[in-house]
Amino acid sequence: MILENWFRDILVDPLGKEPLHEEGAFLQASYGRRYPVVNGICDLRVLNNETTADQRLWREGQQAYTRMHQDEIPRDAQIDYAAEIASVRAVYEAIPLEGRVLDVGGHQGRLRSFIREGQDYAGCDPFLEVFDGIAQQPNLLRxxxxLHKPINFVCCDAELLPFRSQSFQTVHMRSVIDHFLSPELALNEAYRVLEPGGKLIIGLYVEGGKLGRESGLTGAKEAVKRLMSSVGIEAYKDHHIWHPTAQELLDLAADCGFSPEKTHWQAGTGDMVVYVGFRKQPGLRRKAGR
Ligand SMILES: C[S@@+](CC[C@H](N)C(=O)[O-])C[C@H]1O[C@@H](n2cnc3c(N)ncnc32)[C@H](O)[C@@H]1O
Structure with missing residues (x-):
């Protein structure tokens, strides 16, 4: 993987936030931690354990996601990627990507459809094999x-970002915050890597949608899914770690130092998917009694 110089310059150890040193096929931290470089990708993941129920759910979710990704390869010709792009075009007109962008949980970096000529982009994701099979997907590549071009990408956890503080003007998180092991830690890391006044964009399916409460039909569908999962039908298992309402998302972002600037409900989702543009505010709000 060929990384641009500016991106190399901001890469640090995800724990110590100090520079890493290249040692053969490894990146070495001063205090002894060593990370592999796998097929040219820096694998800076730290979260590795499966003791708690959430850790196991997260791991299962990543495995299910990998299977879904592999299943898509032979179905390439049937997938309408143009519709995928069109479905979010209005989002980035309403909430523009500003300056240097970090796409957290950015998968293959398809967000680059909306990155302007000359605008810097970086992606990160704990899915190490995310670029496998691209060459066998001509429809995807069209x-x-x-996707043919080099990408500034590292494999890492949103909760432990391997970037210098204040390196980005926008942090983007689309359909990912509900997958994170700790959404709060991930937002605090987003806060750290953003410049003062930086922008955070979160896109998410929210419980209860714009109304803030579940319709009878959605409730019934969810009950059927839970039933299927309980009798072992794996395809219906919900691997999301968090199921926030729009208000819960706003509350968490506020607690991590972000104020909402612009809200956009994605067309065609029945007002269930919201995108919010936030601004980084100085300081840290403490709740009463803490
Ligand atoms: C539904 S996909 C969304 C991908 C992409 N953001 C998009 O909009 O196309 C969820 C992504 O979150 C990533 N993910 C899951 N847990 C994560 C974590 N702790 N830190 C960063 N990314 C994570 C997955 O690997 C996967 O690529």
């Missing part, structure tokens, strides 16, 4: 031609 829709996202930049």
């Amino acid at each position: 829709a996202f031609p930049f």
